[in-house]
Amino acid sequence: MRTSLTKRRLVSFVMIAVTLCALLSGCHGKRAASEFTMPEDLILDGEYEISFWAKNDTNKNQTMIYDSAIKNFEKLYPNIHVNLRLYTDYGKIYNDVITNIQTMTTPNVCITYPDHIATYRSGSGVVVTLNDLIDNPVYGLGGSAVKFDGPSKGDIIPQYLAECILGEEGDICALPFMRSSEACYVNKTLVEKLGYELPEDMLTWDFVWEVSEAAAATLGSDGVYGINGQKVLIPFIYKSTDNMMIQYLKQKDAGYSDAEGNVYLFNDDTSDFLKEIAGHTATGAFSTFKISGYPSNFVNAGQCVFAIDSTAGSTWVGTDAPLLDISPDRVVKFETAVYPVPQVDPDSPMMISQGPSICLFNKADPGEVVASWLFLQYLLTNDVQIAYSQTEGYVPVTSKARESAEYVDYLSRAGEDNALHYGVKLEATRLVLDHTGDTFVTPVFNGSASLRDAAGALIEEAVKGTRRRKTVDDAFLKKLYQDTGSLYRLDELKNKANTTGDDTSDEPLPAMSIALLVTLAAVWLGILIYMLLDKVRKT
Amino acid sequence: MKKLIATALIAAMVLGTAACGAGKSGGASQTKFEDVKGEGVMTHAEYMAAPMDSEVVIEAYVQGKQSWWDNKATLYLQDQDGAYFVYEMNCSEEDYAKIPTGTKIKVTGYKTEWSGEVEIASGSTFEIEDGQFIATPEDVTSLLGSDSLIDHQNEVVSFKDLTVADKGDGRAFFYNWDNSGVQGDDLYFDVTSGGNTYTFTVESYLTDKDSDVYKAVEKLSVGDKIDCEGFLYWYEGVNPHITKVTVK
Numbered sequence: 113m114r115t116s117l118t119k120r121r122l123v124s125f126v127m128i129a130v131t132l133c134a135l136l137s138g139c140h141g142k143r144a145a146s147e148f149t150m151p152e153d154l155i156l157d158g159e160y161e162i163s164f165w166a167k168n169d170t171n172k173n174q175t176m177i178y179d180s181a182i183k184n185f186e187k188l189y190p191n192i193h194v195n196l197r198l199y200t201d202y203g204k205i206y207n208d209v210i211t212n213i214q215t216m217t218t219p220n221v222c223i224t225y226p227d228h229i230a231t232y233r234s235g236s237g238v239v240v241t242l243n244d245l246i247d248n249p250v251y252g253l254g255g256s257a258v259k260f261d262g263p264s265k266g267d268i269i270p271q272y273l274a275e276c277i278l279g280e281e282g283d284i285c286a287l288p289f290m291r292s293s294e295a296c297y298v299n300k301t302l303v304e305k306l307g308y309e310l311p312e313d314m315l316t317w318d319f320v321w322e323v324s325e326a327a328a329a330t331l332g333s334d335g336v337y338g339i340n341g342q343k344v345l346i347p348f349i350y351k352s353t354d355n356m357m358i359q360y361l362k363q364k365d366a367g368y369s370d371a372e373g374n375v376y377l378f379n380d381d382t383s384d385f386l387k388e389i390a391g392h393t394a395t396g397a398f399s400t401f402k403i404s405g406y407p408s409n410f411v412n413a414g415q416c417v418f419a420i421d422s423t424a425g426s427t428w429v430g431t432d433a434p435l436l437d438i439s440p441d442r443v444v445k446f447e448t449a450v451y452p453v454p455q456v457d458p459d460s461p462m463m464i465s466q467g468p469s470i471c472l473f474n475k476a477d478p479g480e481v482v483a484s485w486l487f488l489q490y491l492l493t494n495d496v497q498i499a500y501s502q503t504e505g506y507v508p509v510t511s512k513a514r515e516s517a518e519y520v521d522y523l524s525r526a527g528e529d530n531a532l533h534y535g536v537k538l539e540a541t542r543l544v545l546d547h548t549g550d551t552f553v554t555p556v557f558n559g560s561a562s563l564r565d566a567a568g569a570l571i572e573e574a575v576k577g578t579r580r581r582k583t584v585d586d587a588f589l590k591k592l593y594q595d596t597g598s599l600y601r602l603d604e605l606k607n608k609a610n611t612t613g614d615d616t617s618d619e620p621l622p623a624m625s626i627a628l629l630v631t632l633a634a635v636w637l638g639i640l641i642y643m644l645l646d647k648v649r650k651t
Numbered sequence: 652m653k654k655l656i657a658t659a660l661i662a663a664m665v666l667g668t669a670a671c672g673a674g675k676s677g678g679a680s681q682t683k684f685e686d687v688k689g690e691g692v693m694t695h696a697e698y699m700a701a702p703m704d705s706e707v708v709i710e711a712y713v714q715g716k717q718s719w720w721d722n723k724a725t726l727y728l729q730d731q732d733g734a735y736f737v738y739e740m741n742c743s744e745e746d747y748a749k750i751p752t753g754t755k756i757k758v759t760g761y762k763t764e765w766s767g768e769v770e771i772a773s774g775s776t777f778e779i780e781d782g783q784f785i786a787t788p789e790d791v792t793s794l795l796g797s798d799s800l801i802d803h804q805n806e807v808v809s810f811k812d813l814t815v816a817d818k819g820d821g822r823a824f825f826y827n828w829d830n831s832g833v834q835g836d837d838l839y840f841d842v843t844s845g846g847n848t849y850t851f852t853v854e855s856y857l858t859d860k861d862s863d864v865y866k867a868v869e870k871l872s873v874g875d876k877i878d879c880e881g882f883l884y885w886y887e888g889v890n891p892h893i894t895k896v897t898v899k
Binding site: 168170171172174175198200403404405406409437438439576579580581 | 703704705706761763764765766767772827828829830831832833836887888
């Protein structure tokens with residue numbers, strides 16, 4: 113019961129609505145505030161009360177770690193008091209931050225995603241740029257007044273730090289908190305029963321589709337699948353279809369977007385992929401979380417061969433998973449294999465980098481900002497980094513934590529028990545560590561969160577359409593692109609011509625435009641005639 | 652004299668309300684009333700028999716309004732023959748206000764299933780029709796743990812003579828499934844009946860922290876004897892959304 117049941121897909125609507133509001137408000141009434149400036153001779157001796165908005169994966173271990181971090185931090189800084197507000201999804205945090213920007217009641221410290229920060233930054237001075245704070249010799253990373261053993265700037269994994277740099281000025285707008293990626297959790301027992309052998313390192317899309325089709329083909333006339341002896345089988349199910357589309361396009365070196373906010377999502381590779389997905393949906397080989405349910409529930413019930421979900425969901429996957437969402441009597445025995453997401457070219461793997469970052473919101477009192485900055489730094493200490501990463505398939509974002517004896521020991525004990533050292537979780541963690549260099553992020557700009565939603569929506573609509581006996585052909589896709597572009601306001605982003613996927617240069621102008629041009633021409637003609645007549649009269 | 656008039660008025664109101672309720676109610680112990688389906692509208696049996704992902708048209712009465720957001724409404728509906736769950740139906744905020752509990756609506760959409768919950772999928776449309784019906788909760792206590800319980804999926808139901816069980820650490824309820832939440836999140840509490848334990852939920856979108864049921868569950872203690880009412884929602888098994896708790 114990880115998500116709140118019927119709230120399962122509400123988050124996406126929150127995201128869409130809020131993003132659209134933010135996109136629109138980005139054009140009007142920007143709240144001008146001065147940027148944070150680090151005072152030269154700041155002495156942090158006042159009383160400060162700061163708010164920390166955090167997200168947990170409905171996991172009580174994570175909330176306990178936040179509580180413990182606050183307690184320990186307040187022991188070091190008795191004059192700084194941290195108030196924790198817990199959320200269970202990023203969409204709600206985003207929603208509340210946007211609302212609170214309007215009323216200037218943002219939190220001090222906030223768990224977030226860079227996509228969201230890009231929107232927050234549409235108001236000037238709202239988000240604190242961290243460059244000066246990081247380098248400050250007193251309060252900066254490794255600074256002289258820092259009372260704990262925090263990381264230096266060089267300890268932060270450079271790739272993750274780069275993900276938090278927004279804009280052309282090199283502004284560091286957040287620091288990474290945790291990182292994860294996606295994993296393909298495979299029921300190895302079923303794959304082998306189908307007569308296939310799993311590759312050593314990488315899965316390809318072709319392999320996954322082929323095995324999924326073979327599994328779907330075992331459906332008997334009695335409605336029971338031969339491969340699992342059940343009436344339910346979804347051979348391949350994907351949790352986050354936005355990631356599915358984004359990763360595939362990246363692997364294909366196809367268009368998606370760029371740092372300037374140009375949108376290239378609606379292209380031929382996208383169309384080909386959607387048609388392929390539709391084909392596999394029609395045979396019953398593929399579905400999605402939004403349409404069918406949590407991938408891990410199908411996996412654990414022996415009703416799925418390939419399930420793609422976050423590595424931060426790995427404690428829910430497998431016969432011996434410590435967290436379970438279905439009744440124990442429904443769990444079947446099988447061997448779980450953990451792979452990176454399927455690849456177009458297994459020799460050049462590419463996978464998404466995801467996970468929460470932390471940003472600071474600006475306040476009138478610079479001391480309050482510095483107090484919140486110290487707490488942000490505390491969240492990067494080994495104690496917090498290692499403890500939090502162990503709650504799921506997350507990895508610490510500092511080399512200091514990764515190289516610590518405690519963390520190395522943790523990794524070495526994979527499978528020793530089905531709790532802290534749960535094998536599937538540690539395999540997923542290892543996957544992220546081993547492939548840090550193969551990860552990527554999408555360009556961040558005001559509207560990139562909306563584009564991400566649109567990418568996922570294309571797959572959801574293609575799957576839904578197929579299940580409803582519609583044909584996913586060029587006509588279907590043309591309408592889908594138009595509807596999606598409109599719903600997610602992609603036409604309000606830059607490069608409007610690219611958002612429809614069509615070259616519209618040869619198309620006739622709309623009637624309204626023609627009428628307007630004719631009117632303008634008539635008015636100008638009238639003016640000219642009047643001027644000529646006037647001149648004739650005067651002469 | 653004033654007291655007499657007031658008493659008479661109250662008595663008249665109570666009698667009137669009771670009479671009205673009798674006329675509108677249905678369910679197992681309710682008097683059936685004529686409820687002819689419109690042209691092209693499915694009966695509940697036809698709806699249940701319809702294949703997944705097929706287009707469905709139903710007429711039923713609003714029994715619970717779970718949430719409205721971004722022009723999408725999520726509703727619990729029921730007619731005299733069975734219940735329906737409508738997920739994110741297209742609905743303006745203005746129209747949402749026009750469909751209080753009891754209102755008859757016609758819904759056109761696609762049938763689907765999500766984690767065991769049979770529902771009308773996101774994107775359905777609706778029309779308001781004439782008619783009122785508020786279902787009397789069906790007592791399904793004896794069906795807990797049985798295969799036939801699912802026949803009542805999404806219905807307004809009641810459970811009698813339950814005992815509140817220890818959810819963990821002596822607590823009677825959790826905020827979120829593992830107590831990782833805070834006040835305002837969904838409440839989870841365990842009850843025993845017939846020697847078996849079941850998990851019930853107070854769904855915070857349906858009944859938020861200011862609702863009577865939310866407050867009632869927050870006051871429960873392990874060992875309390877209670878009766879419950881709610882909607883027989885499904886999530887990987889039965890997962891009732893409780894709307895009323897009565898401590899005995």
